[in-house]
Amino acid sequence: SEKWDQSYDVVVVGSGAGGLTAALTAQAKGLSVLVVEKSDKYGGTSAVSGGGIWIPCNDQMEGLGCPDSYVEARQYLDILTEGEVDSERLDAYIHRAKEMVTFLRERFNVRFRSIPIYPDYFPHKPGGKPGFRTMEPENFYADQLGEEYANQRPPYPATLLMGRMAMNQVDAHALLCKDKGWVWLFLKVMWNYWTDFSWRRKSKIDRRMTLGQAMVGSLRKAMLDHDVPLWLNTGLTDLIEQGGRVAGVRVSRNGQSMNIEARHGVVLASGGFEANQAMREKYLPAPTDTRWSVAPGINHGDGINAGLKLGAATRFMHLTWGCPSAVLTGGGPATGMFVERAAPGCMMVNSQGQRFVNEAGPYTEVVYSIYEDHQKTGGSVPCWLICDARFRKKFPLGPIMPAQLQPDRAIPKEWENEVYYKADSLPELAAKIGVDADGLLAQTARLNAMAERGVDEEFHKGENVFDRYYGDPTHKPNPCLGKIEKGPFYALRVTPGELGTKGGLDADARARVVREDGSVIDGLYAVGNCSAAVMGKTYAGPGSTLGPAMAFAYLAVEDIAENA
Ligand code: FAD
Known part of the structure; x- marks a missing residue:
C-alpha cells in the first residue's frame, strides 16, 4: 500500500473554472481540499477565455422578460446533440447548472449576470433563445487578489483595448458594433484606466478584470478567503488505486514525486489534449496542428491518459470546440x-x-x-x-x-x-x-x-x-x-x-468516470475538457464549455459529499 505524503478529503487536478468551482464546493460542504496545478500559473484556458457561461433557465431570465423552461432547453439540446449524449446528463445540466450559479453567488460572492442580447448559436431552432441564457462574470478588481495576482494566468492582449484596458462582453459588442453610446463608453473606459494612477504603478493591465479574468479571479479570491490551498508547479502523473477505488494521486511538485491521498474523491479538471500533437494525430481529423490552437498550450491530455490507464471509457475524442x-x-x-x-x-x-x-x-x-x-x-x-x-x-x-x-x-x-x-x-x-x-x-x-x-x-x-x-x-x-x-x-x-478539445473520459450525470461497460470507477470524477462534453458535437450558445465544466464540478463534489 502507498505511503501518503499528504492527505485531503478531495484532490482537484487543474485550476481552470471547473477545478476552482470543485474546490469551493468542497469547502462549502465541509471537506478538506487541495488543488494541484501543473503550470506556474493558475486559471488555465478559463483565465484567457470570454468567461461566458451558458445557463438555461438561469434565475435572471424571468425578471429580464425572457422566461425559459426545462421543456424548451431540453428540446433545443435534443435537436443539437442528435441523441448522442446521455439523457440523464443532459437533464442534470438543465436542472442543476442554474443552481451552481446561485450557489457561487450566495455562498462566495462569485457573480454572473445574464446578457440579454447574446443569442444562442442556433436561435432559429426549436427551443433556441435570442439571448439571456448566456451569463458573464461581473466586474472584479485585481487588487482584491493581493500578492496572488502575480500567479493568475494573464489575459490575451487581444482581449484588452490597446493591450491594457479591460472590456466585458457587453462593452466589446458596443465598441465593435458602435452601438448607441459607444463613444461615451470608450471615453469612460479610457478615463477609468488612465486616472487609476496607483494601480498603473503596479501593472500595465487594468485593475478592472472582466471575461475569464474576472471569473477565475473571483473564484480564486473566494478560495483565499477560506484558506483553500492551491499548489502551482504540481502536475498529476498517475492516479493511485487502492482497494478497488481511486484513493489518491501521484504528482510531480517542482520536479519531486509525491503521493497525496484523496480520502473521498479525485476530481480531474485538467483540460483537454489540444497541446499534444501525438494525441491530435491519433484522435482528431487530419490535418491537425497544435499551432492552430487558440488555447494557451498547457493541456496535454494528462488526466485523460491517467483515466485510460484505469480502464475508463472515452467519448467524442474526434471532436473539438472548433x-x-x-x-x-x-x-x-x-x-x-x-x-x-x-x-x-x-x-x-x-x-x-x-x-x-x-x-x-x-x-x-x-x-x-x-x-x-x-x-x-x-x-x-x-x-x-x-x-x-x-x-x-x-x-x-x-x-x-x-x-x-x-x-x-x-x-x-x-x-x-x-x-x-x-x-x-x-x-x-x-x-x-x-x-x-x-x-x-x-x-x-x-x-x-x-x-x-x-x-x-x-x-x-x-x-x-x-x-x-x-x-x-x-x-x-x-x-x-x-x-x-x-x-x-x-x-x-x-x-x-x-478553443480546446471536447472529447474525454466518459462521465455520468454525477460526473463519475465510467468504464466501457458502464460501471463506475469509484472515487474518480472528470469535469471540463478532460471529460466527454455534455454538448456532444454541438456548441449550443456562448458559454457552452465553461457552463458545463462548472456545473459538473459542483455535481461531482455533491456526490463526493453525499458518500463521504
Ligand atoms: P482549463 O481551463 O484549461 O484548465 C485546465 C488546467 O489544468 C490548466 O491550468 C492546466 O495547466 C492544468 N493541467 C493540465 N495538466 C495537468 C496535470 N497533469 N496536473 C495538474 N494540472 C494540469 N468557453 C466558454 O464556455 N465561454 C467563453 O466565453 C469562452 N471563451 C473562450 C475564449 C478563448 C480565447 C479561448 C481560448 C477559449 C474560450 N472558451 C470559452 C473555451 C474555454 O475557455 C475552455 O473550454 C475551458 O476553459 C476549459 O476548462 P477546463 O477547466 O477543462 O480547462
Missing part, C-alpha cells in the same frame, strides 16, 4: 476569429476561390465545414478570409484591428505574407496566396450581386439573430452581406483551430 484561427509568426497561441467573419464585405474561400460556408455561423460549425470542404476539394486547410479596403477600415481582421485604429503601417512587418496578404487587385492577391484567380473573381461577382439584393442564396449569411450579432446594423439591406470591390484587397490565412 474555432477558425489565424496563426501568428513567432509562436504562441493562434488568434481566434469570433467577430469579423460576421461583418459585411468579407468571405471565406478555399483554394478554388469558392465559398463553402456561412462565414457568420457558430465557430465550431465553421470548423466542421472547413474539414468537410477539405475532404471534398483538398483546398480548405488553410482557407482564406478575403476582404477589401472598406472592410479593413471598419472591422478587425484576425489579430489586426480596424485600420481606423491600426493602419497597415502599424501592423508588425513580419506578418505580411505570413499572417495576411495584400494586393492592389484580386488576381494579384490570388496569385500571392495560391488561389485560383478565375474562381475568386467569379465568386466575388456572385457575392457582390447577392450583397446588392441582401440575400445570401449560397449559405444564408445574416439570416438569423446570431449571425447578425456581430454584423453591421447600419449596413443595408443585410447587415452581414457586403460587396468586395475597393482595393487594396486583403487575405487572412485561416486554419481550423479550436
Whole structure:
C-alpha cells in the first residue's frame, strides 16, 4: 500500500473554472481540499477565455422578460446533440447548472449576470433563445487578489483595448458594433484606466478584470478567503488505486514525486489534449496542428491518459470546440476569429476561390465545414478570409484591428505574407496566396450581386439573430452581406483551430468516470475538457464549455459529499 505524503478529503487536478468551482464546493460542504496545478500559473484556458457561461433557465431570465423552461432547453439540446449524449446528463445540466450559479453567488460572492442580447448559436431552432441564457462574470478588481495576482494566468492582449484596458462582453459588442453610446463608453473606459494612477504603478493591465479574468479571479479570491490551498508547479502523473477505488494521486511538485491521498474523491479538471500533437494525430481529423490552437498550450491530455490507464471509457475524442484561427509568426497561441467573419464585405474561400460556408455561423460549425470542404476539394486547410479596403477600415481582421485604429503601417512587418496578404487587385492577391484567380473573381461577382439584393442564396449569411450579432446594423439591406470591390484587397490565412478539445473520459450525470461497460470507477470524477462534453458535437450558445465544466464540478463534489 502507498505511503501518503499528504492527505485531503478531495484532490482537484487543474485550476481552470471547473477545478476552482470543485474546490469551493468542497469547502462549502465541509471537506478538506487541495488543488494541484501543473503550470506556474493558475486559471488555465478559463483565465484567457470570454468567461461566458451558458445557463438555461438561469434565475435572471424571468425578471429580464425572457422566461425559459426545462421543456424548451431540453428540446433545443435534443435537436443539437442528435441523441448522442446521455439523457440523464443532459437533464442534470438543465436542472442543476442554474443552481451552481446561485450557489457561487450566495455562498462566495462569485457573480454572473445574464446578457440579454447574446443569442444562442442556433436561435432559429426549436427551443433556441435570442439571448439571456448566456451569463458573464461581473466586474472584479485585481487588487482584491493581493500578492496572488502575480500567479493568475494573464489575459490575451487581444482581449484588452490597446493591450491594457479591460472590456466585458457587453462593452466589446458596443465598441465593435458602435452601438448607441459607444463613444461615451470608450471615453469612460479610457478615463477609468488612465486616472487609476496607483494601480498603473503596479501593472500595465487594468485593475478592472472582466471575461475569464474576472471569473477565475473571483473564484480564486473566494478560495483565499477560506484558506483553500492551491499548489502551482504540481502536475498529476498517475492516479493511485487502492482497494478497488481511486484513493489518491501521484504528482510531480517542482520536479519531486509525491503521493497525496484523496480520502473521498479525485476530481480531474485538467483540460483537454489540444497541446499534444501525438494525441491530435491519433484522435482528431487530419490535418491537425497544435499551432492552430487558440488555447494557451498547457493541456496535454494528462488526466485523460491517467483515466485510460484505469480502464475508463472515452467519448467524442474526434471532436473539438472548433474555432477558425489565424496563426501568428513567432509562436504562441493562434488568434481566434469570433467577430469579423460576421461583418459585411468579407468571405471565406478555399483554394478554388469558392465559398463553402456561412462565414457568420457558430465557430465550431465553421470548423466542421472547413474539414468537410477539405475532404471534398483538398483546398480548405488553410482557407482564406478575403476582404477589401472598406472592410479593413471598419472591422478587425484576425489579430489586426480596424485600420481606423491600426493602419497597415502599424501592423508588425513580419506578418505580411505570413499572417495576411495584400494586393492592389484580386488576381494579384490570388496569385500571392495560391488561389485560383478565375474562381475568386467569379465568386466575388456572385457575392457582390447577392450583397446588392441582401440575400445570401449560397449559405444564408445574416439570416438569423446570431449571425447578425456581430454584423453591421447600419449596413443595408443585410447587415452581414457586403460587396468586395475597393482595393487594396486583403487575405487572412485561416486554419481550423479550436478553443480546446471536447472529447474525454466518459462521465455520468454525477460526473463519475465510467468504464466501457458502464460501471463506475469509484472515487474518480472528470469535469471540463478532460471529460466527454455534455454538448456532444454541438456548441449550443456562448458559454457552452465553461457552463458545463462548472456545473459538473459542483455535481461531482455533491456526490463526493453525499458518500463521504
Ligand atoms: P482549463 O481551463 O484549461 O484548465 C485546465 C488546467 O489544468 C490548466 O491550468 C492546466 O495547466 C492544468 N493541467 C493540465 N495538466 C495537468 C496535470 N497533469 N496536473 C495538474 N494540472 C494540469 N468557453 C466558454 O464556455 N465561454 C467563453 O466565453 C469562452 N471563451 C473562450 C475564449 C478563448 C480565447 C479561448 C481560448 C477559449 C474560450 N472558451 C470559452 C473555451 C474555454 O475557455 C475552455 O473550454 C475551458 O476553459 C476549459 O476548462 P477546463 O477547466 O477543462 O480547462
